[in-house]
Amino acid sequence: MSRYNHREVEPKWRERWTRAGIDRALSPEEARGKPKAYILEMFPYPSGRIHVGHSRNYAMGDVIARFRRANGYNVLHPMGWDAFGLPAENAAMEKGVHPKNWTYANIEAMRGQLKLLGLAIDWERELATCDPSYYKHQQTMFLAFWKKGLVYRKKQKVNWDPVDQTVLANEQVVDGKGWRSGAPVETRELEQWMFRVTAYADDLLDAIGSLDKWPDKVRLMQSNWIGKSHGARFKFDIVDSEAKIDVFTTRPDTLFGASFVALAPDHPLTKEIALRKPEVAQFIEACAHLGTSEADIEKAEKFGVDLGLKVRHPFDPSWELPVWGANFVLSQYGTGALYGCPGHDESDHAFASKYKLPILPVVLPPGADEATFSVAQEPFVGDGVAFNSKFLDGLPSREAIARAIAELEKLGAGEATTQWRLRDWGVSRQRYWGCPIPAIHCAKCGVVPAPEKDLPVALPEDVKFDKPGNPLAHHPTWKQVDCPQCGGKAERETDTLDTFVDSAWYFARFADPQNEARPFDKKLANYWLPVDQYVGGVEHAVLHLLYARFFTRAMRDCGYLDSPADGEPFKSLFTQGMVVHETYKSASGQWLLPEETELKDGARIDVATGQAVEIGAIEKMSKSKKNVVDLDAFVTDFGADVARWFVLSDSPPERDVEWTASGVKGAWGFVQRVWTLVDAHGRPAPEPDEAAPAMQGEAHALRQLAHRAIQHVTADIEHFRFNVAVAKCYELVNAIAKLKGDDEAAVFARGEALRILTQLISPFMPHLAEECWERLGFEPFAASAPWPAADPELAARNTVTLPIQVNGKKRAEIEAAKGAAEAEVREQALQHPSVAQFLAGQTVRKVIVVQDRIVNIVAN
RNA sequence: GCGAGCGUGGCGAAACUGGUAGACGCAGCGGACUUAAAAUCCGUUCGCCCAAAAGGCGGUGCGGGUUCAACUCCCGCCGCUCGCACCA
Numbered sequence: 001m002s003r004y005n006h007r008e009v010e011p012k013w014r015e016r017w018t019r020a021g022i023d024r025a026l027s028p029e030e031a032r033g034k035p036k037a038y039i040l041e042m043f044p045y046p047s048g049r050i051h052v053g054h055s056r057n058y059a060m061g062d063v064i065a066r067f068r069r070a071n072g073y074n075v076l077h078p079m080g081w082d083a084f085g086l087p088a089e090n091a092a093m094e095k096g097v098h099p100k101n102w103t104y105a106n107i108e109a110m111r112g113q114l115k116l117l118g119l120a121i122d123w124e125r126e127l128a129t130c131d132p133s134y135y136k137h138q139q140t141m142f143l144a145f146w147k148k149g150l151v152y153r154k155k156q157k158v159n160w161d162p163v164d165q166t167v168l169a170n171e172q173v174v175d176g177k178g179w180r181s182g183a184p185v186e187t188r189e190l191e192q193w194m195f196r197v198t199a200y201a202d203d204l205l206d207a208i209g210s211l212d213k214w215p216d217k218v219r220l221m222q223s224n225w226i227g228k229s230h231g232a233r234f235k236f237d238i239v240d241s242e243a244k245i246d247v248f249t250t251r252p253d254t255l256f257g258a259s260f261v262a263l264a265p266d267h268p269l270t271k272e273i274a275l276r277k278p279e280v281a282q283f284i285e286a287c288a289h290l291g292t293s294e295a296d297i298e299k300a301e302k303f304g305v306d307l308g309l310k311v312r313h314p315f316d317p318s319w320e321l322p323v324w325g326a327n328f329v330l331s332q333y334g335t336g337a338l339y340g341c342p343g344h345d346e347s348d349h350a351f352a353s354k355y356k357l358p359i360l361p362v363v364l365p366p367g368a369d370e371a372t373f374s375v376a377q378e379p380f381v382g383d384g385v386a387f388n389s390k391f392l393d394g395l396p397s398r399e400a401i402a403r404a405i406a407e408l409e410k411l412g413a414g415e416a417t418t419q420w421r422l423r424d425w426g427v428s429r430q431r432y433w434g435c436p437i438p439a440i441h442c443a444k445c446g447v448v449p450a451p452e453k454d455l456p457v458a459l460p461e462d463v464k465f466d467k468p469g470n471p472l473a474h475h476p477t478w479k480q481v482d483c484p485q486c487g488g489k490a491e492r493e494t495d496t497l498d499t500f501v502d503s504a505w506y507f508a509r510f511a512d513p514q515n516e517a518r519p520f521d522k523k524l525a526n527y528w529l530p531v532d533q534y535v536g537g538v539e540h541a542v543l544h545l546l547y548a549r550f551f552t553r554a555m556r557d558c559g560y561l562d563s564p565a566d567g568e569p570f571k572s573l574f575t576q577g578m579v580v581h582e583t584y585k586s587a588s589g590q591w592l593l594p595e596e597t598e599l600k601d602g603a604r605i606d607v608a609t610g611q612a613v614e615i616g617a618i619e620k621m622s623k624s625k626k627n628v629v630d631l632d633a634f635v636t637d638f639g640a641d642v643a644r645w646f647v648l649s650d651s652p653p654e655r656d657v658e659w660t661a662s663g664v665k666g667a668w669g670f671v672q673r674v675w676t677l678v679d680a681h682g683r684p685a686p687e688p689d690e691a692a693p694a695m696q697g698e699a700h701a702l703r704q705l706a707h708r709a710i711q712h713v714t715a716d717i718e719h720f721r722f723n724v725a726v727a728k729c730y731e732l733v734n735a736i737a738k739l740k741g742d743d744e745a746a747v748f749a750r751g752e753a754l755r756i757l758t759q760l761i762s763p764f765m766p767h768l769a770e771e772c773w774e775r776l777g778f779e780p781f782a783a784s785a786p787w788p789a790a791d792p793e794l795a796a797r798n799t800v801t802l803p804i805q806v807n808g809k810k811r812a813e814i815e816a817a818k819g820a821a822e823a824e825v826r827e828q829a830l831q832h833p834s835v836a837q838f839l840a841g842q843t844v845r846k847v848i849v850v851q852d853r854i855v856n857i858v859a860n
Numbered sequence: 861g862c863g864a865g866c867g868u869g870g871c872g873a874a875a876c877u878g879g880u881a882g883a884c885g886c887a888g889c890g891g892a893c894u895u896a897a898a899a900u901c902c903g904u905u906c907g908c909c910c911a912a913a914a915g916g917c918g919g920u921g922c923g924g925g926u927u928c929a930a931c932u933c934c935c936g937c938c939g940c941u942c943g944c945a946c947c948a
Binding site: 216217220221224225227229231247248249250251262302327328329330332333334337338339340341345346347348350419421538541542649650651652655657658660662663665666667669670672673676715723724726727728729730731734737801802803804805807808809810813834845846847848850853854856857858 | 861863864865866871872873874876879880883884885886887899900901915927928929942943944946947948
């Protein structure tokens with residue numbers, strides 16, 4: 001009897017796998033007709049070290065990758081590093097390390113840690129986005145996009161992060177704060193590089209419908225983000241002026257309920273009037289001081305100022321409406337101006353109530369009475385029937401909208417339009433540690449592309465981080481260059497690309513990561529894409545996934561790839577839950593690592609001081625709260641398999657799992673138990689196709705259970721029900737342990753069950769599986785063995801236990817042949833003694849027999 | 861405010877298209893082995909009634925409904941989580 005020693009076993013098998021090269025993805029030619037499966041986990045940012053919390057994401061992808069491989073797929077399961085980004089520069093400033101050295105040292109450390117997990121990854125395809133051999137191609141594509149009109153420059157108000165000293169995309173502003181720094185965002189006007197994401201707005205929205213293997217939640221979030229609304233855009237003529245005010249509305253049917261027009265504080269007209277009207281200038285000033293955080297918005301009252309202008313109603317030139325500046329009008333949405341219809345819009349109602357503007361009802365809710373219906377207290381925002389609206393009267397809202405638009409078009413005042421919430425993606429970042437934008441500014445020629453032969457435009461390495469701002473711009477010589485057009489003195493663009501650009505196409509690069517001439521070979525990309533299974537956190541539901549969808553379309557339209565033709569990079573997406581852990585705080589208020597505490601007499605104490613520890617919320621493992629469990633130490637103590645098994649076993653994969661000592665203990669115990677059983681069996685297991693000796697009783701029952709387990713676990717892995725698959729494995733182990741005896745039948749059944757168990761746990765605990773595989777007399781690898789096939793006859797049930805209910809309450813059980821005739825089952829049920837007892841003195845009204853399921857007798 | 865999801869034992873959770881609620885794990889309890897502990901193994905565990913067994917009653921956040929049958933479907937509440945946030 002030998003105890004399972006993971007410290008020897010795990011490294012041994014990893015070494016053998018590597019030597020045999022079993023994790024290498026085959027070329028399309030080598031694959032010879034095998035179907036392909038591209039399994040990918042969102043690649044990590046090399047922040048320093050990996051903790052067990054990170055492992056869940058990779059463990060899930062690895063289960064799928066190994067499962068697909070066992071099922072005969074040519075699997076691509078690569079790993080890379082999202083390696084550009086601010087933390088490297090912060091480290092440079094804090095510790096004086098060069099971002100490059102810091103990043104590569106982290107990659108080195110994290111690669112070693114990831115390898116400890118025994119992931120079936122094709123490491124030959126590893127890439128880092130900060131490597132010039134990677135970003136060179138990104139620059140090439142940037143130029144191609146530029147040529148195609150998908151890249152442009154625009155002077156724009158931008159979100160400026162005062163702490164990180166850089167521009168942020170709208171998507172990176174969370175509650176008015178920088179997503180990374182947490183500092184309140186300011187606005188600045190800057191010349192920006194933009195990606196024309198809106199060129200694909202319609203397609204990006206429509207295609208969401210075809211992403212049936214994405215979580216509904218993510219699809220909804222993307223739809224909302226893109227935010228398409230249909231409506232009308234039209235002009236109001238300003239009284240005593242040639243000028244007009246352009247507005248957007250989704251409800252032109254309520255035009256006869258208009259009582260004012262409102263402009264955004266930074267609308268050009270508002271600003272113009274502010275020059276001569278101090279109260280308007282004051283209003284603008286007041287708006288600028290309003291915070292944009294959640295709390296601020298909630299308590300921000302609507303306010304405005306009368307601009308002193310009048311406009312004519314498009315349907316009735318004699319009807320004049322006042323023009324106001326209002327704080328609730330957004331300059332970035334629509335035209336930055338709207339007409340207020342207080343009767344049928346919440347904001348307009350609040351505004352009109354405050355400033356005593358007319359509130360007119362023009363839409364009658366279904367069932368309401370025209371004579372008594374009022375909107376004085378509450379606006380009605382739903383659909384109904386137009387009234388008080390001249391030629392619209394009597395039309396249902398939908399028709400009234402169409403009719404109103406037709407009228408606006410006839411008058412030449414406006415037209416139907418579509419409005420998007422989605423805006424183009426500003427990608428300029430005033431940082432050093434990012435992909436340089438391959439453009440040159442020439443005083444004579446303007447902004448010109450860097451010549452393709454000069455790519456990559458590489459980052460200089462001799463940079464200083466001694467002052468705030470962009471070190472590239474401060475570099476003494478780097479930006480000096482000759483204009484490729486006129487040959488005169490010119491300057492390089494010093495902005496770098498948002499790191500979300502790097503991650504918007506890395507999955508395509510994995511198809512052909514060593515290609516020097518091109519981003520990737522078209523044929524290879526066509527072969528591997530789309531990613532069949534993508535696994536990552538929900539936090540990327542909008543940003544990364546939207547950008548990747550945009551990029552794939554842009555790459556397709558610039559001729560880099562043909563497939564996926566629909567431009568969808570990720571066929572199936574799974575968003576996994578986090579690993580959470582209790583947080584601990586010392587008496588002095590410092591966060592403590594779990595290992596800095598211990599349980600003593602049921603209370604948790606600080607090891608250093610012996611004082612009680614304050615136990616905080618159970619949160620996502622994070623460095624800042626120190627509620628992390630280091631991977632290396634854990635693997636040394638318990639092994640990678642225990643970590644993998646545990647993070648997949650306790651909770652459904654989409655839900656968070658709490659890392660607990662007892663859970664670890666359970667997984668550890670299971671590993672030992674499996675090994676003990678295999679080891680104790682002490683002889684080779686039968687080959688999968690070996691004929692079984694005749695048997696009945698417990699041995700036969702074990703065979704049945706094992707073959708059913710194959711069916712269950714197979715379906716569970718397919719459907720991402722890892723926790724249920726794990727439970728089935730426990731069940732199988734319990735059954736194997738129960739079967740005693742050393743006769744031929746028992747030995748066969750046990751050996752077969754152990755072989756099946758080994759194969760079923762192999763995607764989850766690959767090291768243990770190999771050790772068992774070898775002990776059972778197989779070679780070379782459990783990891784390369786075909787997935788076990790269930791014998792349909794064994795897995796099938798020939799008898800079923802049927803519950804018998806009387807009036808919906810279970811009273812008895814009977815054994816019946818599977819598929820037994822209804823009449824037979826019915827008789828058996830009615831005659832059952834405990835059923836008869838309940839039927840005494842009652843009349844049977846009805847007997848419901850659901851085949852192989854249940855019998856219900858209705859009596860009274 | 862709008863939208864989505866969730867709510868099941870002491871805990872994490874199972875339950876396929878409505879068909880035996882609580883699989884499996886943790887913790888607990890009892891036992892075996894041990895001088896003892898750890899480890900391991902075996903048994904047991906939703907609550908209530910009954911001395912116990914047999915058995916019965918109740919039970920999936922709350923209140924109603926549909927159905928022979930509801931964790932599952934419908935209506936109305938309550939609570940939690942996430943996303944969006946003055947989008948005209």
